[in-house]
Amino acid sequence: MKEKVTIYDISRKIKMSAATVSRALNDHPKISQKTKEIVRKAAREMNYKQNRLAQALKSGQSKNVGVIVPYINRSFFSSVIRGIEEELKPNGYHVIICQTHENYENEVEQIDTLLNTQIDGIFMSISKTTKDTEHIRKALDENVPLVFFDRKKEVPGVSSVVIDDYKAGFLATEHLIEQGCKRIAHLSGDLNLDIYCERYNGYVAAHKKHGLKINPKFVVKINSKIESGISAVKKLWKMDEKPDAVFSASDYTALGAIQQLKKMGVKIPEEVCVMGFSNEIFTKYMELPISSVDQTPVTMGKIAAQVFLEKISGSENLKIEKKVVLTPKLQLRDSSLRS
Amino acid sequence: MKEKVTIYDISRKIKMSAATVSRALNDHPKISQKTKEIVRKAAREMNYKQNRLAQALKSGQSKNVGVIVPYINRSFFSSVIRGIEEELKPNGYHVIICQTHENYENEVEQIDTLLNTQIDGIFMSISKTTKDTEHIRKALDENVPLVFFDRKKEVPGVSSVVIDDYKAGFLATEHLIEQGCKRIAHLSGDLNLDIYCERYNGYVAAHKKHGLKINPKFVVKINSKIESGISAVKKLWKMDEKPDAVFSASDYTALGAIQQLKKMGVKIPEEVCVMGFSNEIFTKYMELPISSVDQTPVTMGKIAAQVFLEKISGSENLKIEKKVVLTPKLQLRDSSLRS
DNA sequence: TTGTTATTTGTAATCGATTGCCTAAAATAT
DNA sequence: ATATTTTAGGCAATCGATTACAAATAACAA
Incomplete structure (x- = not known):
């Protein structure tokens, strides 16, 4: 076990002050080239390592x-x-x-x-x-x-x-509309967070732009867990008017939704299109790869x-x-x- | 913006030495209860926070x-x-x-x-x-x-x-054998790493225990990427004798293998059983959930x-x-x- | 009252690196 | 040769907390 080497050890060895050693190692202009070389050589030989704690304490960083x-x-x-x-x-x-x-x-x-x-x-x-x-x-x-x-x-x-979560919500919804969907459900996250508000706002705006109405019952609050997606779909599909698309603010709920839809024999994307959010790794790897929004x-x-x-x-x-x-x-x- | 408060600030305020302040805050037994209370109160009032850098420098931790x-x-x-x-x-x-x-x-x-x-x-x-x-x-x-x-x-x-990677390899292989598989391919990682050696050894041992022979060509080296699993399967299925199970040392390659097998119309698990390794999140979420080894x-x-x-x-x-x-x-x- | 022992607090050094200010030596000018 | 300016490097304080040792006060005994 080696002892830690400090600038004082170096200064003692080369018979110079610690200040000089410090300056030399920091390439201070007032130190001559010759001295710098001596110091650097000694530092190398003695396997000197700067103590970042001391440095941090002094510099405040x-x-x-x-x-x-x-x-x-x-x-x-x-x-x-x-x-x-x-x-x-x-x-x-x-x-x-x-x-x-x-x-x-x-x-x-x-x-x-x-x-x-x-x-x-x-x-x-x-x-x-x-x-x-x-x-x-x-x-x-x-x-x-x-x-x-x-x-x-x-x-x-x-x-x-x-x-731009607004834009993300808008683009995702518009994409679904372009696929011919007209009854788009939205699995929305906690509106305490701006991101979920914005995604929802984008969802609304896309509908407005394309002259579509939103069935308020199609907006379901979820919590980013798979189970939440499953129960949301169960709830949605109990209604008379059933969605033909699901835009989920989370990939995990999108996944749950897909699992439940398949279980109920609903064809994706033929009968229902699904989009998630976040581009989680698994979305790409599913047998039915899930569309999502990449947040870069x-x-x-x-x-x-x-x-x-x-x-x-x-x-x-x-x-x-x-x-x-x-x-x-x-x-x-x-x-x-x-x- | 508040200035940082040090023990000196406290000591000045309560007219005691910094040493006493330090000791009181550290509940040193030689400081009287009364003093400790005075110090603590002042520290609280002045919103004192220990400087962990100074402490670290002093203690070496x-x-x-x-x-x-x-x-x-x-x-x-x-x-x-x-x-x-x-x-x-x-x-x-x-x-x-x-x-x-x-x-x-x-x-x-x-x-x-x-x-x-x-x-x-x-x-x-x-x-x-x-x-x-x-x-x-x-x-x-x-x-x-x-x-x-x-x-x-x-x-x-x-x-x-x-x-115990040996045991893991052994158990996984034995499980496949118990499912009736007799021609088990192994997608093995870099043998530079012990873990992959051991998994392979376990794979071998399970065969030995059950009196099965291993076709050396069934052991393919892969690199933990999906693509690697795809190409491994392509290679394996070009052979005359085809595997009836795949034990992959990585979930990603297992996934690739499954994708490729499905593409070739091979039924899983009826014709071929597949096991991965690591219990990556996605394994559970696949439409065809992938068996894997959990490393806790x-x-x-x-x-x-x-x-x-x-x-x-x-x-x-x-x-x-x-x-x-x-x-x-x-x-x-x-x-x-x-x- | 004086001496002895406990108890509590203070003084100053330390951890390792940095840096303002000062001085010795070298270089240049007069 | 002496005065002046550069240049190179040293001294000592500093960052904030801890702690060995010393000192002061209090408590007690003789």
């Missing part, structure tokens, strides 16, 4: 950022994280990941822990149960830059990167990271608020394509 | 651990990470996640970065292309505890938590975390090496269940 998501095993979230990581890595940042499991209390706790971990920034997608923004203000109070992605709340001074998560992560970098490179007390809206991409597959 | 995996969006890995997180959270640790994308160079780099980030421990699953263990010794040299999970290499002094990833993560905690709580220079082997669980679904 931990070079760690936190990412708060509901779940890390949703392909959307893990992909956003990958995007953030890839963009931040060249700048020397590490990513600390926290999960809320869609629980507000967890979210508050995660922010608290991150804050006293001396984090340089926070990326987050709020959970479904989050109503107020008290905890977010706490981060702002401590001057920790915060960037929302996908699921956001309106908080002054906070930047965000989202997709890696790009979203990268841009969120850029927004963060831009923010911290700006002058200290300058509060920039940047809102980036990405365009969603329809991934049309067999579940909604009537050839 | 960053309370951060690193996890190195090939990909974070494989359900197996993200679940292991969840297990680690849950187990370590009560102890105040944070998890820093790194991906190698199955690339040896990345792996070396990730370890390097983690090491000079003053990490307290490393959890890792080595990548397919990793041949030597030089980088791992580096971690050991710096006295950073390392725990392998799932994919390991034999390195003295390194603990590991894995499943969350448990694996939790135990890996326990092994780590045990290690660091032991005396400094004591090198404990602990090997935990978990039992896999077959998840039998329609793709391999006849009748």
Whole structure:
């Protein structure tokens, strides 16, 4: 077991001050080339590694950022994280990941822990149960830059990167209309979250544009679980007028809906077209591949990271608020394509 | 924007030394109850937050651990990470996640970065292309505890938590034999990794136990991608003697295999039974749910975390090496269940 | 009252790297 | 040869929390 080597060890060995060693290693202009070489050689030989904790303490920058998501095993979230990581890595940042499991209390706790971990920034997608923004203000109070992605709340001074959920809802619905569907059911998420409101609004707008009426009973609230999709279909198909399409705000419910429809002998896409949302991995791999909306998560992560970098490179007390809206991409597959 | 509050700020306010403040906050026995209360009250009022960087620098413990995996969006890995997180959270640790994308160079780099980030421990699953263990010794040299999970290499002094892949291979194959299959093909992963060797060995052993011979041409090397499963089946079905079962060391290839078999009009499971490996989320959701082997990833993560905690709580220079082997669980679904 | 022991708090060093300010030495000018 | 300007590098403080050791106060005994 080797002992940790510090700049003092180096300075002792080459008989120079630690200050010189530090400056040489940081390529400070006031250090001569010759000295720099001596120091670097010694550092290499002694297998010196910078202690990032000491550096962090001195500079006030931990070079760690936190990412708060509901779940890390949703392909959307893990992909956003990958995007953030890839963009931040060249700048020397590490990513600390926290999960809320869609629980507000967890979210508050995660922010608290991150804050006293001396984090340089926070990326987050709020959970479904989050109503107020008290905890977010706490981060702002401590001057920790915060960037929302996908699921956001309106908080002054906070930047965000989202997709245009309105447009996504609109395009998905319009696509179904173009396939000849006229009675489109919508499995909608928790309207506490903007994203689900917007998807719904887009759904409404597409109907309006094409002169179609919406049967209010066709809009069912679901919770992103397969079972929820199954029961939604059961409920819908008990009605006299039955839908000829299902636009689900979640891939998981779309999947449940499809399973239930098949069970009832309904032909997809001939009798009913189905679209999901998020482009989860499995949608592509199903025997009946599911149409979905791709939220370009890696790009979203990268841009969120850029927004963060831009923010911290700006002058200290300058509060920039940047809102980036990405365009969603329809991934049309067999579940909604009537050839 | 509030300024950060330090123990000095508190000490100034209540006119006591910073040492007393520190001790009071840490509930040091030599501080009187009265003083503790005064300090705590002031700390609360001033919204004091411990600076974990300073603490880390002083104590030499960053309370951060690193996890190195090939990909974070494989359900197996993200679940292991969840297990680690849950187990370590009560102890105040944070998890820093790194991906190698199955690339040896990345792996070396990730370890390097983690090491000079003053990490307290490393959890890792080595990548397919990793041949030597030089980088791992580096971690050991710096006295950073390392725990392998799932994919390991034999390195003295390194603990590991894995499943019994031999048994998994054995059970999966035996299950297929019990379904009446006699010509079982095996889509095998990179034999550079122990896990794939063991799965293969189990496959062989099950044949031996049941007095069946293996056609060597039935063992095909694949790379865990869907396409690989497709081409493997194409290749296998060109032979005179055709398999009546496929045991894939990966769910993705099993999926590809099924897609290709269906395309060729082969009935599953009537004509051919198929088993995958890893119990990826999608296996359960397919129209034809895929049988697979569950590696109990969350448990694996939790135990890996326990092994780590045990290690660091032991005396400094004591090198404990602990090997935990978990039992896999077959998840039998329609793709391999006849009748 | 003085000496002894407990109890509680303070002083100052430490963890490792960085940096403003200062000085010694070298280079240039007069 | 002396004065002035550059250049290179050292000293010491700093980031915030912890802790060995010392000191001050209180409590008690003789």
